[in-house]
Amino acid sequence: MSLPERQTDVGPPHFEKFLPPVIKENYGKWKSHEVLTPGTMVHTAESGDQIHTVRIASPRILATETIREMCDLAEKYCGGFIRFTTRNNVEFLVSDKAQMDPLVAELKEKGYMVGGIGPGISNVIHTQGWVHCHGACTDASGIVKAMMDEFHEYFTTKTLPNKVRLAVACCVNMCGAVHVSDIAVVAVHRKVPAIDDENVGKMCEIPTVIGSCPTSAIRPNPKDKTVTINEEKCMYCGNCFTVCPPINIHNPEHDGVAIVVGGKIGSLRTSPKFSKLAIPFLHNEPPRWPKVVDAIKNILDVYAANARKHERVGEWIERIGWEDFFKLTGIEFTFQHIDDFTFMRDTLRTSAAFKY
């Protein structure tokens, strides 16, 4: 069978082809919206026209069979108009209001989770993990599944003081937005990489390998056409592994995850914030990572009980102070919490006023 003629540099199709007529007509002329339930909302335009949205969760990894099933539902209830959100939820764009409730009913009947809107927990931004990436030192999808089995009510019904954005990254490259999430899991190494001397010489450009190390821990070893690593300087970032595979950073015994908290994207009230270290290390415990889930549940519960309405996790912690955060959550404060890398100057305390 012959293939169609390829084209280059055509880019993606223009989005206009995929907009429901009511959106096309009111593009840029929306006036307000109302969240009806955690899974439904209605946007109203200046003209008075309305579009109803129904949002469902997705595991992000989707089989084409599931996509087709969603498409069938979209055809049945909303003219086939369907979109995805930046957090990997799926949205049905319903122009005929009467179709919304039956759509929700059928979605629930089929086992889909309707929700994700408003002050709760939306879908979890995450990365490839053992499912697909060579760098992964945990499985992102597995942790997400275990977490959300526990927290799903915050997606569908329960609310929190404000949105809590969760994320999971399977290595410090963080192909997500872990460094600015309310609560996030990031996989970390704790051991200096092992060097396969013979292959380093064959496969890698030595100057590039040396240049890749942020702490200048890597020295050339010209005699054996390889490199050596200064154990005292290495902080296990894995960048040398990225540029040179024979430098193996993986160590299943010692790899695991850290939990970071208090990051924020929006500029609402306070500036965007980085997430900061709460728990330096928990072991990988597949398939359900119970200690990770418990640790997050603890932080969530303490936040829910103590934060003021509209306060994000990071805003709440800044108001009460980090010393109180550790006290309230019972999380142990360790040497690892004190920055000794690029941000040390900004993070040590420079005042005699603090709490116990």
Place this chain on the structure above:
Amino acid sequence: MEEKEIQDEIFAYLEKMKGKKKLKEKDIYKKMMADHAELDKNTVKTALRAMINVGKVMYSYGGGASSVEIPSEEYLKEKGLI
């Protein structure tokens, strides 16, 4: 310079550097412009792109960064070019 001549020189340069240094497009522009004052970036770029389009030269990826290389026989077979 004729496009063909430029392409031959690019190819020779890539062959010479093979296994020594991974070249980026920009390294090739710089080298060609240094050797031939009359050449500008766009002329070299056009010549190089024409080579890439037919698989005489290819983009490669390794060590976290992209570079330009002479394709392996395996690649050429895969693309039905030899």
Place this chain on the structure above:
Amino acid sequence: MGKYKTPMLDELEKGPWPSFVTEIRKAMNTSAMPEMAEDELGQLEKSYVTKKGYWKHGGIVGVLGYGSGVIGRYSSLPEEFPGIAHFHTYRINQPSGFFYTSAALKEICDIWDKYGSSLTNMHGSTGDLVLLGTTTANLEPLFAEYSSRGWDLGGSGSAMRTPSCCVGMARCEWANIDAMGICNHMTQHFQDELHRPAFPYKFKIKVSGCACDCVAAIARADLSIIGTWKGDIRIDQAEVKKYADGGMDIQSEIVGMCPTECMTLDGTTLSINNEQCSRCMHCISKMTMALRPGEEKGATILVGSKAPIVVGSLISWVLVPFIKCDDEDFALLTELTENIIEWWDDNAKPRERLGELIEVKGMRPLLEAIGVDPQPQQVREPRKDPFFFWSESDFDK
């Protein structure tokens, strides 16, 4: 069921949240190569047991003429799991705002079932529609099928990465700029830079319509374009009263949480000292029926954000406080973008992101290169130390 026993993964098919394991299993039903999803499950179960991944570093694969869009992936245990000896990623550039019709999606699925594993990521964290798992031999057929239907590849490697945006004017009353229009325009404008990796490293563009920043532009784009406004927030006092009557404690929830303390409430009449407002979006997002952004719209341009590799993560810094984005083809914004990229491309070392380059060189050379004056909006506070550079041009002032 299937070739492998997967007790660990079976555990993840239980529970209410949708299961990715179930999805991998379902892929066996539709793919022309069901052994791909099957062996993926087998290998993944092994990872769950040993706590170790079994993928090799990406290899050199792609479609003729392009250097981007395909990520090579090979199992390190091809004999044990031959179905995933090749398991490459094919990144389709998504339509701006992730809008589809069922017909378009089904067509994408049909082609993928024929040439791939039937597994997808909807979507990758950069924005692409990610097709997960195909062979080297199937790349050219996939490209012919998709590109002929108008679906091009996205970016990867040292290239412009696929731009991405929030839903913007299509369905959000807070959009100050046409986020989807800008995203689509940038994607089309930079096709060459997207597909042919000639940059020092990756370059990401993300566009959000307002400071809520639903696409996380400020945290994960070298160039973050965020909608904003000038002028007065529009207030509908009747709607303010409705919020009060509905039980909202406007004094503490809105006025009391305004970061610049520029709001006052008199009974149920709300007033804003707009000169003092920092346009943070708190009040508007909580009282969308009553408050609307001012009418002079534009964008704030911030640069430099990235994940922690290598010397720590960065959140983007303000470069241009306000730029209009309503001209034909976003010409002002496009020119600014080109100038920023040119400065970076000319100065960066390999694998140096824009934010890292600015850390090395300082903001001044970039500001001079793009012809933007220093302004207090660009800093949180002025410098503290007395060590600063002068150049000849400063003495002429």
